[in-house]
Amino acid sequence: MALQITEQNGTFLMNGKLNSSTTRSFIIHFEYIIEQHQNVVLNIDGVTQIDHDGLEGIKTLTAIALRQHKMFSVIGNGCKDIYQDFNCSQVA
Structure with missing residues (x-):
């Protein structure tokens, strides 16, 4: 499944896979949103x-x-591996 992004009440909801084939468009899309x-x-x-x-x-x-x-x-309970990586990168 491709990555789908929708907006609901100011929160951007992601559905699908965030991997090497979808990351570039994900970054481009959210760079604009951040601006x-x-x-x-x-x-x-x-x-x-x-x-x-x-x-x-x-x-x-x-x-x-x-x-x-x-x-x-970043909020939500999807793909719990993300939290382990962020917790490890915060420790120094």
């Missing part, structure tokens, strides 16, 4: 798979938002 909004909330409840490239894409968008002094949040 247009002060606060971007990404709900990953519908994400069924995320690989290393997808995770790096989320990290890239977090850095872009930070440079632009914008808020970028």
